[in-house]
Amino acid sequence: MTEVALPRPATGVTRPAAGVMSDPGSSGRFGEYGGRYVPESLIPACAELEEAFRDAWADPRFRRDLDRLLAVHAGRPTALTPAWRLSEELGINLLLKREDLAHTGSHKINNVLGQALLAKRMGKTRLLAETGAGQHGVATATAAALLGLDATVFMGEVDIERQALNVFRMKMLGAEVIPVTSGTRTLKDSTSEALRHWVTCVDEAHYCLGSVMGPHPYPWMVRELQRVVGDEARRQCAAELSTGTPDYVVACIGGGSNAAGTFAGFADTGAQLVGVEAEGGAAVAFGQVGVLHGFRSYLLQDENGQVTEAHSIAAGLDYPGIGPEHAHLRDTGRARYVTVGDAEVIPALQRLARTEGILCALESAHAIAWVIRAAESGELPPWSTVLVTLSGRGDKDMATLMEAS
Incomplete structure:
Protein backbone atom coordinates (compact mmCIF):
# COMPACT_ATOMS: atom_id res chain seq x y z
CA MET A 1 0.00 0.00 0.00
CA THR A 2 1.26 3.46 -0.90
CA GLU A 3 0.21 6.83 0.43
CA VAL A 4 0.41 9.71 -2.01
CA ALA A 5 -0.48 13.32 -1.20
CA LEU A 6 -1.82 14.75 -4.44
CA PRO A 7 -2.04 18.48 -5.26
CA ARG A 8 -5.30 20.02 -4.20
CA PRO A 9 -7.71 20.30 -7.13
CA ALA A 10 -8.19 23.84 -8.40
CA THR A 11 -11.95 24.04 -7.94
CA GLY A 12 -12.10 27.49 -6.43
CA VAL A 13 -13.04 26.08 -3.00
CA THR A 14 -11.14 27.80 -0.20
CA ARG A 15 -10.08 25.75 2.76
CA PRO A 16 -11.88 26.68 5.99
CA ALA A 17 -9.84 28.22 8.74
CA ALA A 18 -7.98 25.66 10.81
CA GLY A 19 -10.21 24.35 13.55
CA VAL A 20 -11.99 21.36 14.96
CA MET A 21 -13.62 19.15 12.31
CA SER A 22 -12.56 21.30 9.37
CA ASP A 23 -11.29 20.34 5.91
CA PRO A 24 -8.21 18.06 6.22
CA GLY A 25 -6.78 19.31 2.91
CA SER A 26 -5.23 17.23 0.14
CA SER A 27 -3.29 15.04 2.58
CA GLY A 28 -6.52 13.84 4.16
CA ARG A 29 -4.95 13.89 7.61
CA LEU A 70 -33.08 14.50 1.78
CA ALA A 71 -36.40 16.28 2.33
CA VAL A 72 -38.79 14.53 -0.05
CA HIS A 73 -37.23 11.07 -0.15
CA ALA A 74 -35.36 10.61 3.14
CA GLY A 75 -37.85 12.56 5.27
CA ARG A 76 -35.58 15.24 6.72
CA PRO A 77 -35.52 16.97 9.07
CA THR A 78 -35.84 14.11 11.54
CA ALA A 79 -37.44 14.83 14.89
CA LEU A 80 -35.78 15.85 18.14
CA THR A 81 -37.77 13.88 20.70
CA PRO A 82 -37.74 14.60 24.44
CA ALA A 83 -37.53 11.30 26.35
CA TRP A 84 -39.89 12.46 29.08
CA ARG A 85 -40.36 9.30 31.16
CA LEU A 86 -36.79 8.06 30.96
CA SER A 87 -35.56 11.56 31.78
CA GLU A 88 -37.67 11.55 34.93
CA GLU A 89 -36.34 8.15 35.96
CA LEU A 90 -32.70 9.15 35.40
CA GLY A 91 -32.87 12.72 36.69
CA ILE A 92 -31.55 14.24 33.47
CA ASN A 93 -33.01 15.99 30.43
CA LEU A 94 -32.62 13.42 27.65
CA LEU A 95 -33.22 14.40 24.01
CA LEU A 96 -33.19 11.92 21.12
CA LYS A 97 -32.16 12.85 17.57
CA ARG A 98 -34.34 10.45 15.63
CA GLU A 99 -32.34 9.07 12.69
CA ASP A 100 -34.41 5.92 13.14
CA LEU A 101 -37.22 7.90 11.49
CA ALA A 102 -35.27 8.54 8.28
CA HIS A 103 -36.22 6.53 5.18
CA THR A 104 -34.64 3.03 5.25
CA GLY A 105 -34.47 3.24 9.04
CA SER A 106 -31.11 4.85 9.80
CA PRO A 219 -13.56 10.08 6.07
CA TRP A 220 -14.00 13.77 5.32
CA MET A 221 -16.62 13.34 2.57
CA VAL A 222 -18.82 11.01 4.63
CA ARG A 223 -18.59 13.34 7.65
CA GLU A 224 -19.69 16.27 5.51
CA LEU A 225 -22.62 14.29 4.10
CA GLN A 226 -23.64 13.25 7.63
CA ARG A 227 -23.16 16.76 9.04
CA VAL A 228 -26.86 17.33 8.32
CA VAL A 229 -27.60 15.34 11.51
CA GLY A 230 -25.56 17.64 13.75
CA ASP A 231 -26.60 20.84 12.00
CA GLU A 232 -30.29 19.95 12.33
CA ALA A 233 -29.88 18.90 15.96
CA ARG A 234 -28.10 22.14 16.79
CA ARG A 235 -30.94 24.23 15.33
CA GLN A 236 -33.52 22.08 17.11
CA CYS A 237 -31.68 22.32 20.43
CA ALA A 238 -31.44 26.09 20.05
CA ALA A 239 -35.22 26.22 19.75
CA GLU A 240 -35.84 23.69 22.55
CA LEU A 241 -33.30 24.65 25.21
CA SER A 242 -32.89 27.87 27.17
CA THR A 243 -29.11 27.31 27.08
CA GLY A 244 -29.14 26.77 23.32
CA THR A 245 -26.89 23.72 23.37
CA PRO A 246 -26.89 20.46 25.34
CA ASP A 247 -24.33 19.68 28.02
CA TYR A 248 -23.50 16.30 26.47
CA VAL A 249 -23.73 15.00 22.90
CA VAL A 250 -23.60 11.20 22.74
CA ALA A 251 -23.53 8.71 19.86
CA CYS A 252 -22.53 5.09 19.28
CA ILE A 253 -19.42 4.37 17.22
CA GLY A 254 -18.25 1.57 14.96
CA GLY A 255 -16.44 3.30 12.13
CA GLY A 256 -18.19 6.41 13.43
CA SER A 257 -20.29 8.16 10.77
CA ASN A 258 -23.39 8.98 12.83
CA ALA A 259 -21.17 10.26 15.64
CA ALA A 260 -19.01 12.32 13.26
CA GLY A 261 -22.06 13.89 11.67
CA THR A 262 -23.57 14.68 15.06
CA PHE A 263 -20.33 15.95 16.60
CA ALA A 264 -19.71 18.23 13.60
CA GLY A 265 -22.76 20.26 14.56
CA PHE A 266 -21.48 20.86 18.10
CA ALA A 267 -17.68 20.77 17.82
CA ASP A 268 -17.37 24.55 18.23
CA THR A 269 -19.66 24.67 21.30
CA GLY A 270 -19.06 23.86 24.95
CA ALA A 271 -20.94 20.55 24.71
CA GLN A 272 -19.02 17.48 25.86
CA LEU A 273 -18.79 14.97 22.99
CA VAL A 274 -19.01 11.28 23.96
CA GLY A 275 -18.56 8.36 21.56
CA VAL A 276 -19.71 4.95 22.77
CA GLU A 277 -17.85 1.91 21.45
CA ALA A 278 -18.83 -1.73 21.76
CA GLU A 279 -16.53 -3.26 24.36
CA GLY A 280 -15.55 -6.08 22.00
CA GLY A 281 -14.69 -3.65 19.21
CA ALA A 282 -13.27 -0.77 21.23
CA ALA A 283 -10.40 0.44 19.09
CA VAL A 284 -9.89 3.64 21.08
CA ALA A 285 -9.96 1.88 24.44
CA PHE A 286 -7.86 -1.15 23.53
CA GLY A 287 -6.29 -0.50 20.14
CA GLN A 288 -2.97 0.65 18.78
CA VAL A 289 -2.18 2.89 15.83
CA GLY A 290 -2.00 1.04 12.53
CA VAL A 291 -3.21 1.01 8.93
CA LEU A 292 -6.31 -0.76 7.61
CA HIS A 293 -8.54 -0.22 4.59
CA GLY A 294 -6.52 2.72 3.35
CA PHE A 295 -6.34 4.86 6.52
CA ARG A 296 -4.27 5.23 9.68
CA SER A 297 -6.05 5.14 13.02
CA TYR A 298 -6.54 3.12 16.20
CA LEU A 299 -7.04 -0.58 15.44
CA LEU A 300 -7.45 -3.73 17.50
CA GLN A 301 -4.16 -5.61 17.03
CA ASP A 302 -2.23 -8.49 18.54
CA GLU A 303 1.36 -8.36 19.78
CA ASN A 304 2.58 -8.89 16.21
CA GLY A 305 0.61 -5.98 14.81
CA GLN A 306 -2.00 -8.18 13.12
CA VAL A 307 -5.55 -6.81 13.14
CA THR A 308 -7.70 -8.88 15.48
CA GLU A 309 -11.38 -9.73 15.39
CA ALA A 310 -14.01 -7.42 16.87
CA HIS A 311 -17.04 -8.82 18.70
CA SER A 312 -20.35 -7.09 19.29
CA ILE A 313 -23.99 -8.05 19.56
CA ALA A 314 -24.56 -5.14 17.14
CA ALA A 315 -23.35 -6.01 13.64
CA GLY A 316 -22.82 -2.35 12.76
CA LEU A 317 -20.26 -1.94 15.57
CA ASP A 318 -18.41 -5.17 14.74
CA TYR A 319 -15.38 -3.37 13.27
CA PRO A 320 -11.80 -3.44 14.65
CA GLY A 321 -10.99 0.21 13.95
CA ILE A 322 -12.33 3.72 14.29
CA GLY A 323 -12.47 6.59 11.82
CA PRO A 324 -9.31 8.73 11.77
CA GLU A 325 -11.04 11.95 12.76
CA HIS A 326 -12.34 10.26 15.89
CA ALA A 327 -8.79 9.22 16.75
CA HIS A 328 -7.74 12.85 16.41
CA LEU A 329 -10.67 14.10 18.49
CA ARG A 330 -9.67 11.64 21.20
CA ASP A 331 -6.01 12.67 21.18
CA THR A 332 -6.82 16.37 21.31
CA GLY A 333 -9.34 15.84 24.10
CA ARG A 334 -12.24 17.37 22.17
CA ALA A 335 -14.18 14.11 22.46
CA ARG A 336 -13.95 11.17 24.78
CA TYR A 337 -14.71 7.55 24.04
CA VAL A 338 -16.25 5.04 26.42
CA THR A 339 -17.24 1.38 26.15
CA VAL A 340 -20.42 -0.62 26.73
CA GLY A 341 -20.56 -4.41 26.94
CA ASP A 342 -23.14 -6.66 25.30
CA ALA A 343 -24.77 -7.40 28.66
CA GLU A 344 -25.81 -3.75 29.07
CA VAL A 345 -27.24 -3.30 25.60
CA ILE A 346 -30.48 -5.31 25.57
CA PRO A 347 -31.66 -4.01 28.97
CA ALA A 348 -31.05 -0.45 27.73
CA LEU A 349 -32.96 -1.11 24.52
CA GLN A 350 -35.86 -2.58 26.50
CA ARG A 351 -35.90 0.31 28.95
CA LEU A 352 -36.10 2.87 26.17
CA ALA A 353 -38.86 0.86 24.48
CA ARG A 354 -40.92 0.56 27.65
CA THR A 355 -40.58 4.17 28.75
CA GLU A 356 -40.71 5.99 25.41
CA GLY A 357 -42.28 3.57 22.93
CA ILE A 358 -39.16 3.62 20.75
CA LEU A 359 -37.45 0.42 19.55
CA CYS A 360 -33.97 1.52 18.57
CA ALA A 361 -31.21 -0.47 16.88
CA LEU A 362 -28.75 -2.45 18.99
CA GLU A 363 -26.07 -0.04 17.81
CA SER A 364 -27.96 2.97 19.17
CA ALA A 365 -28.74 1.09 22.39
CA HIS A 366 -25.02 1.28 23.25
CA ALA A 367 -25.35 5.05 23.57
CA ILE A 368 -28.51 4.71 25.65
CA ALA A 369 -26.79 2.14 27.88
CA TRP A 370 -23.92 4.51 28.63
CA VAL A 371 -26.30 7.37 29.45
CA ILE A 372 -28.25 5.14 31.85
CA ARG A 373 -25.03 3.99 33.53
CA ALA A 374 -23.58 7.51 33.75
CA ALA A 375 -26.82 8.98 35.11
CA GLU A 376 -27.34 6.29 37.73
CA SER A 377 -23.69 6.41 38.88
CA GLY A 378 -23.76 10.20 39.26
CA GLU A 379 -21.26 10.80 36.46
CA LEU A 380 -23.87 12.96 34.73
CA PRO A 381 -24.82 15.96 36.90
CA PRO A 382 -28.48 16.07 37.94
CA TRP A 383 -30.73 17.53 35.24
CA SER A 384 -27.90 18.01 32.77
CA THR A 385 -29.11 18.01 29.16
CA VAL A 386 -27.99 15.01 27.12
CA LEU A 387 -28.52 14.68 23.38
CA VAL A 388 -28.30 11.12 22.01
CA THR A 389 -28.40 10.32 18.31
CA LEU A 390 -30.50 7.23 17.68
CA SER A 391 -28.68 6.07 14.57
CA GLY A 392 -31.28 3.49 13.54
CA ARG A 393 -34.42 1.56 14.35
CA GLY A 394 -34.54 -1.92 15.79
CA ASP A 395 -36.62 -3.84 13.23
CA LYS A 396 -33.50 -5.52 11.85
CA ASP A 397 -32.53 -6.80 15.33
CA MET A 398 -35.78 -8.58 16.26
CA ALA A 399 -34.37 -12.07 15.56
CA THR A 400 -31.36 -11.37 17.77
CA LEU A 401 -33.60 -10.00 20.52
CA MET A 402 -35.95 -12.97 20.30
CA GLU A 403 -33.04 -15.38 20.69
CA ALA A 404 -31.73 -13.44 23.67
CA SER A 405 -35.13 -13.34 25.43
Missing part, protein backbone atom coordinates in the same frame (compact mmCIF):
# COMPACT_ATOMS: atom_id res chain seq x y z
CA PHE A 30 -6.54 14.65 10.94
CA GLY A 31 -3.40 15.19 12.99
CA GLU A 32 -1.41 12.01 12.48
CA TYR A 33 -4.41 9.96 11.34
CA GLY A 34 -6.12 9.37 8.02
CA GLY A 35 -4.19 9.61 4.77
CA ARG A 36 -4.43 7.51 1.65
CA TYR A 37 -2.84 4.07 1.95
CA VAL A 38 -4.05 2.25 -1.15
CA PRO A 39 -2.60 0.28 -4.08
CA GLU A 40 -1.17 2.40 -6.88
CA SER A 41 -4.08 1.32 -9.06
CA LEU A 42 -6.55 3.14 -6.76
CA ILE A 43 -4.62 6.40 -6.41
CA PRO A 44 -6.20 7.93 -9.57
CA ALA A 45 -9.69 6.84 -8.48
CA CYS A 46 -9.29 8.45 -5.05
CA ALA A 47 -7.90 11.62 -6.64
CA GLU A 48 -10.78 11.74 -9.12
CA LEU A 49 -13.27 11.31 -6.29
CA GLU A 50 -11.74 14.07 -4.19
CA GLU A 51 -11.78 16.50 -7.11
CA ALA A 52 -15.36 15.56 -8.02
CA PHE A 53 -16.61 15.95 -4.45
CA ARG A 54 -14.93 19.31 -3.95
CA ASP A 55 -16.43 20.53 -7.20
CA ALA A 56 -19.90 19.22 -6.33
CA TRP A 57 -19.83 20.48 -2.74
CA ALA A 58 -19.07 23.98 -4.05
CA ASP A 59 -21.91 23.80 -6.60
CA PRO A 60 -25.19 25.32 -5.27
CA ARG A 61 -27.21 23.23 -7.72
CA PHE A 62 -25.75 19.96 -6.40
CA ARG A 63 -26.42 21.06 -2.83
CA ARG A 64 -30.01 22.01 -3.71
CA ASP A 65 -30.60 18.65 -5.43
CA LEU A 66 -29.25 16.79 -2.40
CA ASP A 67 -31.26 18.89 0.06
CA ARG A 68 -34.43 18.21 -1.93
CA LEU A 69 -33.81 14.45 -1.95
CA HIS A 107 -28.74 7.74 9.21
CA LYS A 108 -27.07 5.83 6.36
CA ILE A 109 -29.40 7.31 3.74
CA ASN A 110 -27.89 10.80 4.26
CA ASN A 111 -24.44 9.72 3.09
CA VAL A 112 -25.66 7.37 0.37
CA LEU A 113 -27.93 9.86 -1.38
CA GLY A 114 -25.00 12.30 -1.54
CA GLN A 115 -22.59 9.70 -2.91
CA ALA A 116 -25.14 8.34 -5.38
CA LEU A 117 -25.78 11.84 -6.77
CA LEU A 118 -22.03 12.32 -7.00
CA ALA A 119 -21.63 9.00 -8.83
CA LYS A 120 -24.23 10.08 -11.41
CA ARG A 121 -22.42 13.40 -11.80
CA MET A 122 -19.16 11.49 -12.42
CA GLY A 123 -20.78 9.30 -15.08
CA LYS A 124 -20.67 6.09 -13.03
CA THR A 125 -23.34 3.44 -13.62
CA ARG A 126 -22.89 1.21 -10.58
CA LEU A 127 -22.57 1.49 -6.82
CA LEU A 128 -20.43 -0.84 -4.71
CA ALA A 129 -20.89 -1.05 -0.95
CA GLU A 130 -19.93 -2.99 2.14
CA THR A 131 -22.36 -3.59 4.96
CA GLY A 132 -22.44 -5.10 8.42
CA ALA A 133 -25.82 -4.51 10.01
CA GLY A 134 -27.29 -4.19 6.53
CA GLN A 135 -28.52 -0.62 6.96
CA HIS A 136 -25.86 0.83 4.66
CA GLY A 137 -26.56 -1.91 2.15
CA VAL A 138 -30.29 -1.16 2.20
CA ALA A 139 -29.62 2.58 1.84
CA THR A 140 -27.27 1.92 -1.11
CA ALA A 141 -29.80 -0.35 -2.81
CA THR A 142 -32.49 2.30 -2.22
CA ALA A 143 -30.46 5.15 -3.72
CA ALA A 144 -29.41 3.00 -6.67
CA ALA A 145 -33.04 2.15 -7.44
CA LEU A 146 -34.06 5.80 -7.10
CA LEU A 147 -31.35 7.09 -9.45
CA GLY A 148 -31.24 4.22 -11.95
CA LEU A 149 -27.91 2.72 -10.92
CA ASP A 150 -26.89 -0.90 -10.41
CA ALA A 151 -25.83 -1.91 -6.89
CA THR A 152 -23.53 -4.63 -5.58
CA VAL A 153 -23.29 -5.10 -1.82
CA PHE A 154 -20.62 -7.18 -0.05
CA MET A 155 -21.76 -8.70 3.24
CA GLY A 156 -20.11 -11.24 5.53
CA GLU A 157 -21.76 -14.63 5.94
CA VAL A 158 -22.10 -14.13 9.70
CA ASP A 159 -23.92 -10.83 9.15
CA ILE A 160 -26.08 -12.30 6.38
CA GLU A 161 -27.35 -14.88 8.86
CA ARG A 162 -28.08 -12.45 11.69
CA GLN A 163 -29.46 -9.70 9.43
CA ALA A 164 -31.56 -11.83 7.06
CA LEU A 165 -34.35 -9.24 6.90
CA ASN A 166 -32.03 -6.55 5.53
CA VAL A 167 -30.55 -9.00 3.01
CA PHE A 168 -34.07 -9.63 1.69
CA ARG A 169 -34.76 -5.89 1.58
CA MET A 170 -31.63 -5.29 -0.52
CA LYS A 171 -32.61 -7.99 -2.98
CA MET A 172 -36.17 -6.65 -3.22
CA LEU A 173 -34.67 -3.28 -4.15
CA GLY A 174 -32.70 -4.90 -6.97
CA ALA A 175 -29.22 -5.10 -5.44
CA GLU A 176 -26.86 -8.03 -5.82
CA VAL A 177 -25.69 -9.25 -2.39
CA ILE A 178 -22.33 -11.06 -2.46
CA PRO A 179 -21.54 -13.23 0.59
CA VAL A 180 -18.04 -12.79 1.99
CA THR A 181 -16.62 -16.07 3.26
CA SER A 182 -13.08 -15.01 4.19
CA GLY A 183 -11.67 -14.10 7.59
CA THR A 184 -14.21 -13.23 10.28
CA ARG A 185 -17.02 -13.04 7.66
CA THR A 186 -18.14 -9.71 9.14
CA LEU A 187 -17.76 -6.00 8.34
CA LYS A 188 -13.95 -5.88 8.20
CA ASP A 189 -13.80 -8.56 5.52
CA SER A 190 -16.74 -7.12 3.60
CA THR A 191 -14.86 -3.82 3.37
CA SER A 192 -11.71 -5.60 2.17
CA GLU A 193 -13.65 -7.43 -0.55
CA ALA A 194 -15.41 -4.26 -1.71
CA LEU A 195 -12.08 -2.42 -2.02
CA ARG A 196 -10.55 -5.33 -3.95
CA HIS A 197 -13.50 -5.41 -6.32
CA TRP A 198 -13.36 -1.63 -6.87
CA VAL A 199 -9.86 -2.02 -8.33
CA THR A 200 -11.32 -4.13 -11.15
CA CYS A 201 -14.11 -1.73 -12.19
CA VAL A 202 -13.17 1.86 -11.27
CA ASP A 203 -14.19 3.21 -14.67
CA GLU A 204 -17.83 2.21 -14.28
CA ALA A 205 -18.33 1.87 -10.53
CA HIS A 206 -18.26 4.16 -7.52
CA TYR A 207 -17.39 2.64 -4.15
CA CYS A 208 -20.06 4.02 -1.81
CA LEU A 209 -18.22 3.56 1.49
CA GLY A 210 -20.57 3.70 4.45
CA SER A 211 -18.58 5.24 7.29
CA VAL A 212 -15.88 7.79 8.13
CA MET A 213 -13.09 5.37 7.32
CA GLY A 214 -11.15 4.32 4.23
CA PRO A 215 -8.67 6.36 2.18
CA HIS A 216 -9.01 10.11 1.73
CA PRO A 217 -11.43 11.65 0.78
CA TYR A 218 -13.91 9.19 2.35
